[in-house]
Amino acid sequence: MKLHIHFPDNLISDDLLRQQRIPCLCKVSTQFEIFFSDTVPESSGIVSGWSRDELERRAIAGAGGQYTHYANSLITLSNISEGLYQIIDLEMFTEALVGALFSEMDNTHPPEISGTTSPRKRINGDRS
Template identity: 50%
Template structure:
């Protein structure tokens, strides 16, 4: 999974890119957008090389509306080339479930499972 985004060319952006678990908003429709608020100004990037079925196994879709997924998240990225980053870690937050890992160590995380008392992360 890759993130294509143009950060402002400044020291604050360089520092931000080197952080782990950057707060973001993930919006998935036909396009998978990631809004990063802590950039100044805030930036919106697009996720490339993602699979809707794989995402659905790890993050619960919403009901109705423009987006199938609309969730606060945490993202860790590493530069590949100018404006392109590998997604190393990505988690979505749901009030009813807590944090749902989508990507871990650059790969899809284990899928969610339903265990009688609700959805959880598979071991």
């Protein structure tokens, strides 16, 4: 999966992008949007290369409203080019504090099913 976004050109964004597990908000309707409130100004981007079927296998959809998924999340990114980032890891947390960590969102890698003591499942971005 790839994130199309233009972060503000400042030290806050530079520092944030060097980190792993960056706080964000995932909003999924017909598009998959990721919102970053820690950047100044706030920024958001659109995810490409994702599958709704794979997302729904890993993260429980909410009931009603504009978005099927609306979750506080943690993301790790790798810069590909100006305004384009590879999603390395993405953890989505539901209202029940159960998360989904996205790993290889394709049909060749089934999701890991977490045990009752683990708060998340793993789902990474593809490496292409």
